[in-house]
Amino acid sequence: MNRVIVDCExxxxxxxxxxxxxxxxxxxCEGDFLGIVGPNGGGKTTLLRVILGLQKPSEGTVTVFDKAPGQSPRRTGYVPQHLVFDRDFPISVRDMVLMxxxxxKKPLQQYSKSDRERVDEALETVGMSALKSRRIGVLSGGELQRTLIARALAGDPELLLLDEPTASVDPVMKTSIYDLLDRLKKQLSIVLVTHDIGTISRHVSRVICLNCSMVVRENPLATPSGSDIQKSYPYDVDLLLHHGGSLSSPEKS
Amino acid sequence: MGAPFHHPKNPDAMRPEIFAFEFMRHAVAASLLASVACGIIGTYVVVKRIGFISGGIAHTAFGGIGLGYYLGINPLLGVIPFSLFAALAIGLLSKKAKVAEDTAIGAFWAVGMAVGVIFIGLTPGYAPNLFSYLFGNILTVPPDDLWLIFFLDVLIVLLVWLFSKEFLAISVDEEYAEVSGVNTTGFYLLLLCLIALTVVILVRVVGIVMVIALLTIPAAIARTFSRSLPGMMALASLLSAFFSLAGLWLSWQLDIASGATIIVVAGVAFMLVETGKLLRISLLNR
Structure with a gap:
C-alpha cells in the first residue's frame, strides 16, 4: 500500500x-491518478479548496502530507478552474509561470537564475516555450490552461490538483492536455476534477463521483451488489450510496 | 481663499523666468518626487482595481488634516496616521468582517471628511490654506514637505522592491498566492498602507479631492503600452511627471489653479488614448 498523501475523514x-x-x-495515495466527477454544485471544487487549505472544514479532519491543509505549499501544485484575471494585466507567460x-521562496528572497531555468523546463514540458514572451492576455483558452499547468509544475510538486483543466478548451487541445497528464502521472500524484466522464476513464486509475448528498465508497466490493455495477465499467468505479441506502452509478447523478 | 497667485509676468522671457522663483523650483521638485510614488503605487491600484478604496483612503485622510490644524502641527503629519488607519480599517473590514467593501469605503469616506470638518470647526480662528489641502497647491510646497515627500518615496520604493514578488502574486492571482503560502491579507494591508502614504504625498500636489486621478490615470495609460509590471510602473511615473510639469506650466501661463490643471491635462491625455484605442479597434474590424 502506497503512502497516504491526502486523508479526509x-x-x-x-x-x-x-x-x-x-x-x-x-x-x-502516492502514485494515484484520481478523477473526481459529479454534478455542478456537487462539491468538487470545494473538496479541492479544502485540500488546498482555502476552505476550512465544518466537521471532520483533513490532513495533507500529514499536516493541516495549506501547510505544505511546496509539495502541492494547483491549477485553478478559470483564472479570474484581467486580460489587460501586463504580465508575460514566463513571469506568470515564475509565480x-x-x-x-522566503519573504525578501528574490527569484534566482535556477528558478528561471526551472520555469523554462516547465514551459518545455507543456509545450509553451515558443510563446513564453507573449502577454498572458493574448493566449487562447488551451494555451492559458497549459501555462497554468506549467506554473503548478514549476514548483516541483508531489501532488497536482487540477480543477476542470479542459473546461474551456477545444477537442484537440483537450487530448493534448490528457496526454500531458498521462506523462505526468508517472512522476506525481494527481487529483483531477472534471466533467469529461467518458474521456478520463482511459487515463485515471480511480474515479469517484461526488455529490454532497452521496457517500463516496472507497471499496465498492464491500457493497453486496457492487460487483454487478462494477462489471459495466471498464475502470475501477467507486460506488455511491444514497443516505437511504439505494445504489446509484456515477452516470446517473 | 485659494491662494491666488498673481505672478509678475513677462511673456517674452517666460522660460528663464519660470525657474527664477524658488517656489517654482520646489514645485518642479515636488512634481518629480510625487511622480515616482504615483507611478509605482498607481500601477497596483489600476491592475488590482482598487481605485475606489484609494479614493476612500484619500478622503478619510481629510480627518487628519483637521486634526493637524487642531493640534497646531503640519497638517501633512496629521494625514499620515489618519490615512494609515483608514487603509487598515477599510482593508480589514472588507476582508474579515462581512461588510461589503463599497459600504465600508463609503462609510469611512464620509466619516473621515466629517471628522475633519469638526476638528477645523473646533480650532480657534481661521484655517489658513485649507483650500490648498483639498484641491492642492504645488506652488506653496515648503522645503520641509519636500523632505517628507522624498523620505516617503524612498520608503515606498524600498518596500515595493523588497516585496515585489508577493505584490505581483496578490495582484495577478490572489488565490494562487494564498496557496503558495503568501500571507495575502498581510500584503494586501501593506499595499493599502503604501497607497495611504502615496496619498500623503499627492495631497500637496493635487489635493485630497483629486488624488484619485493621479493614482489611476497615468497607470491606466501606461497599461496600454506595457508588457510587465515594472515597465508599467516606469512608464506611469514618466507620464505622471509629464502631466504634473505640463499642468504646472499651463497653470502658470494661464494663471489658474495648478492642481486642477494637472488633473485636466492628465484627463485629456487619457481620453485621447482611449479614443485612439477605440478608433483602432473599429478600423481593424472594418
Whole structure:
C-alpha cells in the first residue's frame, strides 16, 4: 500500500447554510491518478479548496502530507478552474509561470537564475516555450490552461490538483492536455476534477463521483451488489450510496 | 481663499523666468518626487482595481488634516496616521468582517471628511490654506514637505522592491498566492498602507479631492503600452511627471489653479488614448 498523501475523514463543509460536502471519507495515495466527477454544485471544487487549505472544514479532519491543509505549499501544485484575471494585466507567460516558484521562496528572497531555468523546463514540458514572451492576455483558452499547468509544475510538486483543466478548451487541445497528464502521472500524484466522464476513464486509475448528498465508497466490493455495477465499467468505479441506502452509478447523478 | 497667485509676468522671457522663483523650483521638485510614488503605487491600484478604496483612503485622510490644524502641527503629519488607519480599517473590514467593501469605503469616506470638518470647526480662528489641502497647491510646497515627500518615496520604493514578488502574486492571482503560502491579507494591508502614504504625498500636489486621478490615470495609460509590471510602473511615473510639469506650466501661463490643471491635462491625455484605442479597434474590424 502506497503512502497516504491526502486523508479526509468524515469531512463536511457547510457554505452559507447549505451542506456542500457531507461526511466524506477519502484517501489519495502516492502514485494515484484520481478523477473526481459529479454534478455542478456537487462539491468538487470545494473538496479541492479544502485540500488546498482555502476552505476550512465544518466537521471532520483533513490532513495533507500529514499536516493541516495549506501547510505544505511546496509539495502541492494547483491549477485553478478559470483564472479570474484581467486580460489587460501586463504580465508575460514566463513571469506568470515564475509565480509557481513562489512557494519555495522566503519573504525578501528574490527569484534566482535556477528558478528561471526551472520555469523554462516547465514551459518545455507543456509545450509553451515558443510563446513564453507573449502577454498572458493574448493566449487562447488551451494555451492559458497549459501555462497554468506549467506554473503548478514549476514548483516541483508531489501532488497536482487540477480543477476542470479542459473546461474551456477545444477537442484537440483537450487530448493534448490528457496526454500531458498521462506523462505526468508517472512522476506525481494527481487529483483531477472534471466533467469529461467518458474521456478520463482511459487515463485515471480511480474515479469517484461526488455529490454532497452521496457517500463516496472507497471499496465498492464491500457493497453486496457492487460487483454487478462494477462489471459495466471498464475502470475501477467507486460506488455511491444514497443516505437511504439505494445504489446509484456515477452516470446517473 | 485659494491662494491666488498673481505672478509678475513677462511673456517674452517666460522660460528663464519660470525657474527664477524658488517656489517654482520646489514645485518642479515636488512634481518629480510625487511622480515616482504615483507611478509605482498607481500601477497596483489600476491592475488590482482598487481605485475606489484609494479614493476612500484619500478622503478619510481629510480627518487628519483637521486634526493637524487642531493640534497646531503640519497638517501633512496629521494625514499620515489618519490615512494609515483608514487603509487598515477599510482593508480589514472588507476582508474579515462581512461588510461589503463599497459600504465600508463609503462609510469611512464620509466619516473621515466629517471628522475633519469638526476638528477645523473646533480650532480657534481661521484655517489658513485649507483650500490648498483639498484641491492642492504645488506652488506653496515648503522645503520641509519636500523632505517628507522624498523620505516617503524612498520608503515606498524600498518596500515595493523588497516585496515585489508577493505584490505581483496578490495582484495577478490572489488565490494562487494564498496557496503558495503568501500571507495575502498581510500584503494586501501593506499595499493599502503604501497607497495611504502615496496619498500623503499627492495631497500637496493635487489635493485630497483629486488624488484619485493621479493614482489611476497615468497607470491606466501606461497599461496600454506595457508588457510587465515594472515597465508599467516606469512608464506611469514618466507620464505622471509629464502631466504634473505640463499642468504646472499651463497653470502658470494661464494663471489658474495648478492642481486642477494637472488633473485636466492628465484627463485629456487619457481620453485621447482611449479614443485612439477605440478608433483602432473599429478600423481593424472594418
Amino acid at each position: 468524515h469531512l463536511s463543509v457547510v457554505l452559507d447554510g447549505s451542506r456542500v460536502l457531507d461526511n466524506l471519507t477519502l484517501q489519495v 509557481g516558484r513562489l512557494s519555495g
